[in-house]
Amino acid sequence: MRTGRLTGSMVGIVVLTLTAAGCGLSGSSGDSDSTAGGCKVDKGNVGSGKLTGEVKGNITFQTTNLKKDFGTFFNGVIKSFEKAHPGTSVKWIDDPGDATFGQRTVADAQACTLPDVLNVDSPTATALTKAGYLLNLGVKDPDAAKPFVPAFWKSSTMKDSSGTLVHSVLPWYTGGVLLTYNTDLLKKAGIDPAKPPTTMFGLFADYEKIAKKADGKYFATMANPVWRIPADWDQMNIKTLSADGKSAVFADDPRTAQWVAWMAKLYKEGAMPKDSLSSNSDPSTLYSQGKVAYGSTNPSFVRFVKQNSPSIYAKTAVGQQPFDALGHTTAAPQYIAAAATSKNAPTALAFAEFLTNAENQTAWCKDPSVVIFPTTSASLDDPFFQKTTGDDPFSQARKLVAEQLKTATAYQTNISTAVQNAIVGQVQLAMQGKKSPAQAVKDAQAKANELLKQAG
């Protein structure tokens, strides 16, 4: 009798758990007709038709690592929004934006608990759009495009589950890309800091000059190719992925193998610290110590040098990023998205648009400690962004980025972290001399395709 009860109880537990597991497998939280990414949502959040409804209630707003430096500004924006829309409350969450940010976002999405408004980069926005977790802003607010520079709005698109390009994100600030360098080290190597190269291979040739002159005492740049793939290839107009994004095609371009051969040569010749081949460290620390000639390509890097190493800042200059075959830069901005799973979607959309409006973008981008630019047309008309004076690296950085934004687009190759790691891994092997550049490129493409194939 007792055995029977025990067996019955155990069977009951297993059946209940399996049922629950089955529910988890389906990824659905309900049987409603209106779902977004497997979560039950209000009908107005998905499908066709403008989003309507009262702007009220509580929403959450997530940024990545902004509270420390810009807490006062964002708290002010939130207060202004709440004042303009009585009955609303915005809870600000600042994610550290570390290595597991993507996984946390996935977990939030799966649990139907994405923040209502979130700051996302291009790869994360791509994944969330494909799975249907973001509001289709082009449909939900047909006027959403109005404030933005047309080039940025037009190129800020992501593919939905059917492969259709949709506007699921609002462009936010953009930083551009620049060359930042130690003029003393460049002069020692016989490089004119006033004439930065215009091609990637031209830049590599300068790295080689530094390696020969430095003899291991200092370096040109960091070795880990993760900082350069696919940004360098984008700049060289090498197609990393096919037009439909379902296969890798970079090996078909002979310049890819040439690029890898350059990297291998530079690594062998000592242009890069040997121990930085698979290191998480960007050039910040070594540049600030005067051990690396070229710093990060993020224009706000100048602020880091100014704050942490005044003596190196005095030797620092900035130059235009080599435009190479592309002819312009791909300044993919940061994005703001509203979750389709939001329970207060009208409020979420209103806050997303409020945060990215010209007034707030202008106010933030004028922060003297950053080199960021707004993506709204009215903001760019502001004299602050039009007339930059001063010869210090900071002012020069603003001037160069303003110049490149005249032709920049947001188009950027979006590869997943896993695909990037697969490609980078093979390039690392070529740099160590364990594979020929041609073989490494071929193997990298095969590994990337394996991952793309499983993504479907």
Add this chain to the structure above:
Amino acid sequence: MVATQTAKPVTVPGAEAVASAPGASRIRKLARAVLPGPAPGANGAALYRRWWLPWLWTAPAIVCAAVFGVFPFLNTLLLSFTNAKPLGGAASFVGFSNYTRMLGDADFWLATRNSVLYAVIVVPLMVLLPLLLAVLVEKNLPGIGFFRSAFYTPVLASSVVVGLSWQWLLADDGLVNTWLEKAHLIRSAIPFLSDSWLILLSAMGLTLWKGLGWYMVFYLAALGNVPKELHEAASMDGAGAARRFWHITVPGVRQAMMLVGTLTGIGSLRVFTEIYMLGSSTGGPGGADRTLPFYIRDVGLDPITGNAGYGSAVSVALFVLTLGLTLLAQRLTKEDES
């Protein structure tokens, strides 16, 4: 002078009303059944024998185990037979194809080799070294508290801080290479952070260093149960320190050693942070240092290209490996005991 007081019955306001209320008898019976304390009379004893009572007591633990252990495991098992994506969406059953793919996947076998190697090297050292450390700091000598704290400090440090410290130590111009060069032991820097084998060994060193203090505390507690008289008697019979260690201390803490071995074995097979800190997001050059959890992240969790089905299949393989090695260790220990 102590005043003698007579105990008075304590009355609770409203208790009489409750006692006389309809159904009060049933409430009393239930209270007797579920609340601890002696059962007044045969009726209470019978209630204690209710078949559901043990289930009631263990229900919170069962629910927790089911929600946080059994459910995720069964969900993973089910997912391993599908092509599910990390961000949800339609998933279809694909039979054993994830498992057959796994068997022919060279990267999976490389990750398995690294994980097994990690366990094989780290577990014996992690079982033995903290014990030696515990024996060293067990004695109550002046200032010994400082050493106990010093050995325990790495446990308190975050993995990220420890990882960064080790990067600085092992860099080409780091402390270790600089010392070795100054001592004329090496001519050029040892590539601790760019050679895949050395990255793996360095990561093991990091795991050991971080775990020593934690398991030292385990052993300090266990050493307190080893009778000192045995050591004294052995000393009188002329047994040296090493002999006493092997014949008295080790058998005395055998249970603790088994526990440390099991916990370390499971931990070693799940290692991720150490490899990430020293080998970056690729898991060493060419991904050569990736362990199974690292590989699961790459193939299963990526929001864009991840395949949660395949990742789950690798997770099941990791579970089987962990269970297999744990059972093997237990069996070997039992054989040794017999």
